[in-house]
Amino acid sequence: MSARRLVGLETEYGIIRPGMPKANATVLSAQIVDSYAQLVAQGDARVQGARWDYADESPLQDARGFAINRADAHPSQLTDVEPDQQEGIWTAESIALSGNDARIGSTLYQEKDTTDVVMNMVLGNGARLYVDHAHPEYSSPESTSPRAAVLWDQAGDEVMRRAADSAQRLGGGQLLLYKNNTDNKSVSYGAHENYLVPRAVEFSALVSGLTPFFATRQIFCGAGRVGRGMLGERAEFQISQRADFFEAEVGLETTINRPIINTRDEPHAVWDKYRRLHVIIGDANLGQISTLLRVGTTNLVLSLIEAGLAPALELEDPVAALQQISHDPSLATAVRLRGGRRLSAIQIQREYLLAAQGYCASRGIEDADTAEILQRWEAVLDLLERDPLLAADQVDWIAKYKLVTSFAQRHGLGLDDPRIGLMDLQWADLRQDKGLYYRLAARGAMQSLFSQEQINQAVAAPPEDTRAYLRGMTLQRYAPYVVAANWDALTFAVPGARRVNRVFLSEPLGGSRKDVGRLFEANLEIDEFINKLAPRA
């Protein structure tokens, strides 16, 4: 039981080409990935990359113990096929292009040989950068502490910024990226969290233990949104970007009929031993403290569930509760539990906090990460209870709320003023001179954990205590020989060898610096490196 756990965070970024609202989003996204690949190719910033290997993906496996028939799946669920690799079946690219859009090659990439466009790569810090449907996505390398999860998530924002800069320098025009989750016009895109959980834990225990927690944690990690409903039909402020796009309690889908608990079951690790809990309910956070709280408290709640000690709370209607809480920035709303009791989001969070504090105290658990999360969790709930505005320097939605409402007051505007809508959007602009989050943070108005210099280092270097170390370092040192890479394997082709060598990384904590650091220090030739690596897999 602690706040430490293997975690990876994925972010799909909003993307536009200013002045060209009809530009093909998949083409723009591919341009981001391709431009970053060119930075890598130029040896810029010590960021090496390789093609992604789809062999391990099984998106139709359900954590409740069954797989769905491929033919029954919504095309957007088929994430395990390399774009354009197979004819006659939906691919990520053809899904994104299935509307009225032109195909790659007929518009923005006219002058280019489309086979050269990189859709998918692995980075020298162990992350994955690729085109997911119609968005560029960064999936952070696996890390083991909430702070490390924040650092490599922030590194993803920096990767995206550099990619957009690179695209512009290469003559590809301006691309604007947004770390948000909706266009306020019916579309939402995700910021998913992945937590390693022992397979022995019953999935039903995860569902019952997590649902009230997920419906309420938004009060300290929501990103804030001006807009109500999937279409943003009313200009009202709400806590969460994602809440109005959720329609189910449990399910396998991620793009339609979204569930609070997603059952996708691809551990990318030893199947019998692990489950990868795929969390799709969260907002993408620009703020470092909101991200820290989101990951750290979720880690603690998972530990409570594993110990059989999660609070016995059951919401009468979880989806409705999620939305009612999101729609009330005063945090006064109480939601109905089964049995008739009504509790506010703060009260529900306190039940989880108390359970975690009690368990950690009784077992003498006092590692620095756990102590920090317990302390911050309690402190933020205390502030929210006194006055949510007191937490404006650490909670994303409150910082945004304060900024837009202060602006509205100053000029006597309603939230339906176009400039308020623009502030809501531009809050998440990744450019540090334009993004309102960054402009506010530059004035010291947002608490932070990491400096820009530390974030830059995390763009170039992997976490040292997981297999991301082996993956990232291998790409930094031996990229020319890596023909494919994914979460749990690296495939090498060595000149003169009769076949490719595949090295499996099924243990997420294997391949750490402690395990394999000496191999990199020894500066081995590639065949020697593979020989020494192979017995470990």
Add this chain to the structure above:
Amino acid sequence: MTQESFSSRRQSETQEHAEQIQVNTTGQSAGVDDLLDEIDSVLESNAEEFVRGFVQKGGQ
């Protein structure tokens, strides 16, 4: 540590904590005011058109 000195330490910590919050809040508000003073030069021009142009395709 005696109970008495423990509780007096707790009290002074609580006061410090309260002061800390006061300072943070003041600094945060100053940051917001400061940003709003120059918001016109930061915001994209033609707000309505810009927001209308932010159209995304489906995601997960």
